[in-house]
Amino acid sequence: MVDLSVTVGSLKLNNPVLTASGTFGYGLEYVDLLDLSKLGGIVVKGLSRWPIPGNKPPRICETACGMLNAIGLQNIGVDAFLDEKLPRLADFDCAIIANVYGHSIEEYVEVAQLLDQRGAGRVHGIELNVSCPNVEAGGMAFGVDPDVVARLTQSVRQAVDLPLIVKLSPQVTDIAAIARAAQQAGADALSVTNTIPAMAIDAATRKPKLSNISGGLSGPAIKPVALRLVWVVSQAVSIPVIGLGGIMCGQDAAEFMIAGASAVQVGTATFNDPQAPCRIVGELEQFCEQQGIGAVRELTGTLKVDG
């Protein structure tokens, strides 16, 4: 029997597999397909203070071993989440982490406070989205500057008691510097990483395949990039790292943990296989059994580097 429980800062998870924000809706879309209680946690679709209509379609396209998206953070707003979605999520025995997005530091703080106060006991953590590549009015600008990440993290940290996770952008010159800035400002954990800015073109029409022109690449195509970033970040900070980027199976999850992650998020895999998050929990357990590992947390940060 493998002990699958992990802790991410003060966040206690039944197992290390979470669903990634933007790929699992508000969780309820999957109640007919998965037992949500078998997941370590659900990171819900990014929430803003007010509903956001999102980008014009087409918003997604397939690429080799991956996909591009430019959803533009379409969401129902934090009030509707708290009123309509969260009460039903409380039926399940898994952590609910609210991904938060704002146009300004004040807006991030306001959304986080609402989740902390009105979602008390039912929201178990907050993940700050400082790295959405698809929104001009914020997103990326927050994620690329260590000082801005620090100010944002600190502002939210002072406003809420919930475990605070900062989701880092891959598109920075020195991700370690951003990671350290978030840690110093009070982040409890870091999610590494978001989608990678990318584009696809239809040669026949000479048009971009997304109306936003570019979007974020996800799926197995980005796994090697994400894996390295998890390793780099986990070397740079002492707070836990949650790894994500193209995790499709239990062995992928194990690789991210070996690289330094305490937990993982499964995103695009769910589009290929709606049962992927639960399947990955089972495969990870099986991997540990085969390797003679008694507790999955023992995998974290065990990369063997010669010399």
Add this chain to the structure above:
Amino acid sequence: MISEPLMVLSNERLAQDLCRMTLEAPQLAAQARPGQFVTVRVSDSYDPLLRRPLGIHRVLESGGSVQLLYKVVGRGTELLAALIPGQRLHLLGPLGNGFSLPVELDSALLVAGGIGVAPLLFLAQRILARPQPPQVELFFGGRSAQDLAALEQFEDLGVKITLSTDDGSRGQRGLITELLQPRLAGIDPARAKVFACGPTPMLKRVAQLTDMAQIACEVSLERQMACGVGSCMGCVTGVHGAPLAREGHAECSTAGPAHYERVCLEGPVFDADKVEWSDG
């Protein structure tokens, strides 16, 4: 909803790029409504990565099987076409909402463009299974005769068929909407309904014509999809109607469609007058 590997019973190539697959799927056959769709995983590898959405073409309730009609357009559908009886295909469905049938209906006009005919056979099946079925007509257009699939099945059901092709190889040369227009003038708008599936320009024109004729119309939209269950917001279409709450949010106050709805969940069938046709 089912999410499982189903046995392929047959997989025939009807024309150069048209295939029809029959799957052993008693649960799906029992649950499915016309206009709903399924997504299928075309490969065990990750390339292609995304599942393919396919309309439910026909339900063979006696045998508990379901047929999918699909066009071979790329590597994903080529892989589907290569499946042989006895192999299994991972299928998720039924998904989305279906067509809605008014109680009082004298005339059902089905309008298909190319592979858009796929969900309309199932619809015709169900309409004609009603105790006092209305008259069902099919207006079906394609680029050439090869695109006009499932005609025999519609004929067997007793559906009156009007055809057109771009090249004149079958039916009248030209667009099917040109043949639909005069027909709409001859029916009681209060007791008729149009159901359309096909390329967006065709659907847009059908929406215009039915709006002018004051006839209820539902369209089934096709979009690139990722999740198929409403979680990713990838497949949206702009719709009129109640806008999002926009209080205090400058970004949301710009002109454009009232809001976006998910083709996979709120659709793929929409009232034609609800769809924002100027939007991609």
